[in-house]
Amino acid sequence: MVAIVVTAVFPLVFVLLILASIFGIDMDADDVMDGGGCSPIGGVDMSAWDATFTKAGVLKDKGDKIKEVATKQGIDPILFAAIAFNETGWGTSRAVVEKNNPGGLMDAATGMSTVKVFATLDEGLEAMGVTLHNRIVKDGLNTVEKLGAVYAPIGVANDPNGLNVNWVPTVNGMIQKLGGLSMNCSTTSAGTGQYIIPVDTPNVSSGFVDRINPVTGVPEHHKGIDFAQPMLSNIKAADDGVVVFAGMGVSGSGFGGYGNVILLEHAKTKEWTLYGHQSGILVKVGQVVRKGDVIGKVGSTGQSTGPHLHFEIRKEKMGGQIDPAPVLGVQTKN
Ligand SMILES: [Zn+2]
Known part of the structure; x- marks a missing residue:
């Protein structure tokens, strides 16, 4: 019995601790990107997308909302959905069911000690979009591997059960179920810092x-x-x-x-x-x-x-x- 409690509760606590270390500073919806961005590399496979969402618990009807937020934030809806599915155990976690929080965002008001509560699931998805934009576009964590190194670092003290090692393969598996990535976020450049005149014959x-x-x-x-x-x-x-x-x-x-x-x-x-x-x-x-x-x-x-x-x-x-x-x-x- 004790062993069951330990394995059921501790991983969740550790996951939340890990999330707390990267979330919470990104709640400002006006936060803007500092670098990079994602380019389309093909459309979303709608049959794979729809089929995967049918198994996604409370996120089942949120495919369109995730696409809308992803478009607004310049990130791949496939990656957004895969991470939301992973963080919420296919839309079934208490955070997403009871607190409308699909991204594991912590509450600044409680010193990041509790999961933030959102009035609606759409609000929670909007906030998750801002955070993903900041990690992917602003911080340049533009591959699943780079995101995993921050979301779920391997070998850290707060992951004694070694669950973090599963993050990258699990998210990659969900991406495949959803039909594969639809954007490339890794070919971006910061630019030169030197502006050219934006017309050919400047008058x-x-x-x-x-x-x-x-x-x-x-x-x-x-x-x-x-x-x-x-x-x-x-x-x-x-x-x-x-x-x-x-x-x-x-x-x-x-x-x-x-x-x-x-x-x-x-x-x-x-x-x-x-x-x-x-x-x-x-x-x-x-x-x-x-x-x-x-x-x-x-x-x-x-x-x-x-x-x-x-x-x-x-x-x-x-x-x-x-x-x-x-x-x-x-x-x-x-
Ligand atoms: Zn003018």
């Missing part, structure tokens, strides 16, 4: 200045520089990076007025570059781009009076614009 029509907005007539600080360009001419990535926003900047999105806009995150500089008023959107969130890649075509969408690229360099994801002209070495006349 600066407006600098980083206080001005009257040409569309609204309202005085403003122009937070980037404008390159007047031929319609549909190439827009190039200023450095290696990951697409963190790509779409029409509708009001309330934080990108209102920018029209079709892309925001890239750059690991080397820990900065973001923004490319506004594009004719359409050619890239997807989570996509890894290389310096000089054509990421869009010049347009005049959003608050714009003619075809141009509005380009920003940001110190923060949603602000902190600096003057790109001296960085790019271009002259501005106004």
Whole structure:
């Protein structure tokens, strides 16, 4: 009896201790990536995906939610699902059933001594997505083996039963059941830290200045520089990076007025570059781009009076614009 209790309870305690050491610092949903990203290497095998989810306990109906969160976080839904299945014993652990916590996230409010409680399972999956993004993209733990070395280190004092050795093979087995990985996260680069001019024939029509907005007539600080360009001419990535926003900047999105806009995150500089008023959107969130890649075509969408690229360099994801002209070495006349 005692032996049963020991084997049933202790592994769970040890797993939680291990998780506590890596989770809990990642609860900020605004946390952003510092490097890398994942590129699609083929679609998800939907029949394998659906068949595997039928055995996944309370996660059974959460396939679509996991895909949604994975897309938002630029990570592989297959890897996300495999880790969730592993951490929850196929969706049956007390943490996921009673606390809506599929990722073993610990509660900062209790000094990481208890598993965090989420109001809904969707909330728990969102939080797990942020943490996985940080481990995979920000910290560069971009293979199952590298993740395992952190999630379940082999030979550590808090794994006396040697269970951690199972983490990598078990997760890999679940990945195979789900139809195999659908993204490659290991080919990323931090970039050079040196931005190139993102258009071929740089003709600066407006600098980083206080001005009257040409569309609204309202005085403003122009937070980037404008390159007047031929319609549909190439827009190039200023450095290696990951697409963190790509779409029409509708009001309330934080990108209102920018029209079709892309925001890239750059690991080397820990900065973001923004490319506004594009004719359409050619890239997807989570996509890894290389310096000089054509990421869009010049347009005049959003608050714009003619075809141009509005380009920003940001110190923060949603602000902190600096003057790109001296960085790019271009002259501005106004
Ligand atoms: Zn502009």
